[in-house]
Amino acid sequence: MNALRDYQQDIYLKARAALKNHRAICIQLATGGGKTVIFTAMCESVFQKNKTAWIVVTRKELLKQASAHLLNWGVPHGSISAGVQESRAYKIHIVSSDTLIRRMDKIKNWPDLVIFDECHIMLDRQKMIAERLPAHTKIIGYSATTERADGRGLSELYETLIEGPSIPELTELGYLCNLRYFSPPIEGLETLKRRGTEYDEKDLEDLLNRRKIYGKVIEHYKKYGIGRQALIFCRSVKSAENMAEQFQAHGFKFYNIDGQMTDKYRFSLVDKLNAGEIDGLCGCDVFIYGVDVPRVSYGAMIRPTLSKTIYFQSVGRILRPFPGKKDALFFDHVNNLLEHQEPEYPGVPPHYVPHIEWNFYGTQKRKKKDKQINIRLCPYSDFEYCRRPSCVGCPLNPFKDKPDMRKDMVVIDTELHEKEKPVPLKDRDETDRIKIENNISEQILKYKQGYESEAVKNMLNIASECGYPPLWVYHKLADKNKRAVNVPLLAEIQRQKNYKPGWIYMQKNKIKAEMKIEGEYYRSM
Numbered sequence: 001m002n003a004l005r006d007y008q009q010d011i012y013l014k015a016r017a018a019l020k021n022h023r024a025i026c027i028q029l030a031t032g033g034g035k036t037v038i039f040t041a042m043c044e045s046v047f048q049k050n051k052t053a054w055i056v057v058t059r060k061e062l063l064k065q066a067s068a069h070l071l072n073w074g075v076p077h078g079s080i081s082a083g084v085q086e087s088r089a090y091k092i093h094i095v096s097s098d099t100l101i102r103r104m105d106k107i108k109n110w111p112d113l114v115i116f117d118e119c120h121i122m123l124d125r126q127k128m129i130a131e132r133l134p135a136h137t138k139i140i141g142y143s144a145t146t147e148r149a150d151g152r153g154l155s156e157l158y159e160t161l162i163e164g165p166s167i168p169e170l171t172e173l174g175y176l177c178n179l180r181y182f183s184p185p186i187e188g189l190e191t192l193k194r195r196g197t198e199y200d201e202k203d204l205e206d207l208l209n210r211r212k213i214y215g216k217v218i219e220h221y222k223k224y225g226i227g228r229q230a231l232i233f234c235r236s237v238k239s240a241e242n243m244a245e246q247f248q249a250h251g252f253k254f255y256n257i258d259g260q261m262t263d264k265y266r267f268s269l270v271d272k273l274n275a276g277e278i279d280g281l282c283g284c285d286v287f288i289y290g291v292d293v294p295r296v297s298y299g300a301m302i303r304p305t306l307s308k309t310i311y312f313q314s315v316g317r318i319l320r321p322f323p324g325k326k327d328a329l330f331f332d333h334v335n336n337l338l339e340h341q342e343p344e345y346p347g348v349p350p351h352y353v354p355h356i357e358w359n360f361y362g363t364q365k366r367k368k369k370d371k372q373i374n375i376r377l378c379p380y381s382d383f384e385y386c387r388r389p390s391c392v393g394c395p396l397n398p399f400k401d402k403p404d405m406r407k408d409m410v411v412i413d414t415e416l417h418e419k420e421k422p423v424p425l426k427d428r429d430e431t432d433r434i435k436i437e438n439n440i441s442e443q444i445l446k447y448k449q450g451y452e453s454e455a456v457k458n459m460l461n462i463a464s465e466c467g468y469p470p471l472w473v474y475h476k477l478a479d480k481n482k483r484a485v486n487v488p489l490l491a492e493i494q495r496q497k498n499y500k501p502g503w504i505y506m507q508k509n510k511i512k513a514e515m516k517i518e519g520e521y522y523r524s525m
Contacts, residue, residue, distance in 0.1 A: 003073075005175070007165050008038050014162045014513050015042070015140060022159040024130065024139035026119060028358065029164035031144040031316025032176050039115045039142060040069040043092050046113055047075050053113040054080075056095045056129070060263055061270075061291055062117055066094050097125055110134050116141045119158070120148055120309055127157050144316060145309040146358045153362020155502075160509050161360045167319070167351050168467065176319040177297065181349040182220075183332040217243070217300050218250055220331055221280075228329070229273055230254075230280030230298040231287060233314045240282040243302070253278040259286050288313045294320035297328045304334040311340050315351050344464050344497065348422065355469030361502035422467025436462060440476065447477045456492045470497055471507060485511050 004012060011027060015038075018025045029035050039055060046053040057063050063081065070077045070092065078090035081099050088109060100107075110133055116126050119141030130139055141158050148154070154161075170176040221230065232247075232254070234240040240256045247254035255278060257269050266286070272278045274293045281287065284303070288310060299318040305311055318328040337349055345353045391397040425433055440462060447455035459473040470493050478486045490504045 004037065004041055005034065007170075007173075008034055008041075011038055011162060011164050012041060017513060018160055018162060019138050019140075023137075024141070024158045025160050025162060026141040026143070026146055026154055026158035026360070027162045027164070028143060028146040028360075030167045030170055030176070030319075031313060032320045033144070033164055033170055034175075035117070035142045035144070036066060036069045039117075039140070040066075040073050040075065042113070042115070042140070043070060043077075044073050044075050047091050050091070051113065052091045052093075052109065052111040053115065054093050054095045054111045055115045055117060056097050056100060056126075057117045058097050058122060060096075061267075063094050063096060064267070065292055066117070070094070097122060097129075100129060101125060104129075104132060107132075110137060112137060114139050119143045120145055120154060123148065123152060123154065123156060130157060145312045146360050147308060148359070148362070149307045149309065151359070151362055153360055155361045158360075161358075161506055162513070163510065166354050166356070166469075167316075168354050171319075175321065177321055177325055177328040179315070179319060179349075179351055180327055180329050181315075181332065181337075181351065182330065183335055183337050183349075217302060217331070217333055218246060218252075220333075221247075221252070221298070221300070222250070224329055224331075225280075225298045228298040229276060229278075229293070229296045230300065231293070231296050231317055232280060232282040233288075233299065233301040233303050234282055234284050235303040237284055239302070240284055243282040247280065247282070252280070254280045254282055257281045257283040257286055287317060291317065292320070293317070294322040295325070296320075297322070297325050298331075299328070300331040300333055301336060302333050304336060304339075306339060308340055311336050312350070312356075315349075344460075344470075345422065345467075352422065352467070354422075354467050355471070357499065357503070359500070360506065361500070422465065424468075425466050436466070444477060452489070452492055453496075456489070457496055460493070460496060471510075474507070474511075483515060 011029065015025060015027060027035070027038070029038070043053050043055065055066050057066060063079065067077065067079070075092055076090055077092040077094060078084075078087045079094045079096075080086050080103070081094075081096040086093070086103075086108065093111070114129070114133060114137060116139070119126060120143045126141070133139070139157070141154065143154075146154055146161060165173070167176060167179070171178055217232065232240070232243055234243055237256075237258045237260075240258065244254045244256040255269055257266060259266075261269075269278070269281060270287075270291055270293060273281055274295050276295060280298070287293075296318050299315065301314055303310075303314075315330050318330060337347075340350055341347060342350050342353050342356065350356060391399075425436060428436070440459070443455045443458045443462075446458075455477065456473060459476060460470065462468075463470060463472050473493060474486070474489055478489055485508050487504065487508065490507055493499075494503050
């Protein structure tokens, strides 16, 4: 436990408390937040108690990564995978899900704990395995993105969700690199045919060739990426091969990587990238999950996707800290931001948003938005965050009396534009901060006087402006002296935010867990 960061320890304790009342729980933690470290600590605890555990993974990269962490923690372990048999000499096993499905009828010793890594994929397979487990076996699923593109909920297996800190919180704590997000004005995607969560490959190829997307990717890397290791997220293996060839033709050491390569060669490419021996890798799905390359500080996406999971996992690949790495640059060359912006933070990259509402309960299928709010950009400074509420007084604004000179993003063949973040209260100037703090006090008084709906509405507006999650409103307005959850307040927040059914239940459990940990655990630490 001493080796865990504070928030990792918090998740560990919440999981331990939740397993007292549930058989299967799900843990959400952003890419780079240390999911593997937490479940390694859990396996160490299992080992010390002479119990047994499985870590079930879907890819060889994940198997290798989990094994390395267990070795670092001094936890003896075996594996159940192709060519490797189950061994009773080990209490802990890393298990290939493919192998487990094939050998289901031959398993002799079922474990006390099963951990599913990347639990948002292969849900039916997890359910099939869970049905074969003994009644006493506990199940924990881990993922950075706890929702599925097909609209099904992970709640089909997992009874409750434990959420870790957001990307902005982890960044502020220094555990993730500062993200700089750039997005070009590409139009025409809305007319393409869709197949599930992806676009028709031929139509997309034609569109991107017309927009000369390859040239722009290379031009931007020439200007901003020299000296940075890069990952280029492509829409197909063919696209990745083409992209690597284009980079090589311009003198860069870029290589294609795909799942058809031998394990040895694929692993060697990742090792060379992490060692700084090559400039970058171009791939499709192979490094969306499980590839840990903290040296990478440049990402480019030429894969339009309707999958929130693929989008988040791609950006998350470049955020891990590394010595000398000051920031991470992500170039969204196909404007995925327009598809995946959060409704309460229009035009803001969701990786800057303090809380993401994952479709954990599966109550709503993924649908194309009828209308998307365009991004508003500073016409005078493409690469700086604008923390001002308007253009008045800005030294870059030649029209000093005009309140807002920003324009909707239009289609132009130019550089990418960096997006602004919500500004927390502590980062505002004194006059602005005092004004907002007074407003907060007024809304708390209104709520106590019976004007609940108006107070909640105003507080939600403040939360959105400052980049705080909706639950911040709850904690500001709820009576701190009462050790019970204020369900009517949660209901009012849900109504005004138009959240899907199940949100109240999830937040209620989260608040209860926080109260329980504060009462039972923190006093003893």
